[in-house]
Amino acid sequence: EFSDIFDVGHFKNILKDDVHVVSTLPASHLRRRPMSISSLPSEVDEGWIKNHLLGSLNKYGIVILRAFDSKITKDLTSDLQKLRCKVAFHALRFRTWIEELGQKVVKRMSQGGPYMALHLRLEKNVWVRTGCVPGLGKKADQAI
16 A cells, blocks of 8 residues: 555655545545556557546546556646656655664675675666656766
8 A cells, every 4th residue: 555655644745736646545536436548658648647537537526547557647737747756766765663674784884794686676767757856966967
């Protein structure tokens, strides 16, 4: 679950001025309303979202999207792109126990071992796919 991995309070606090984040759905929205989307394009833009999801959102007040984030194109309006980057790089923070485990790994690695490798998927293709500037410095940002 999201709350098992990420700090929900921090997530809500960072996004409170941008979107309304809820932890649970009202009972009236707990029934499953399957949506039939015949084929999901490899990149989804705002027009596609409006054409395929806005009707359901207006009708039911909610749309649940799973495994959808990597399909959203980086070609968004500047406001949506800023919100997307804010979520990805400011609102998402690991829970304390995960942060502490990460610090243990870093400490062991700096002391020469033993250590394990932890792959957090922060390679170039992830940065490119998000469309967000990683803030690693002008030279690194340009390379990415």
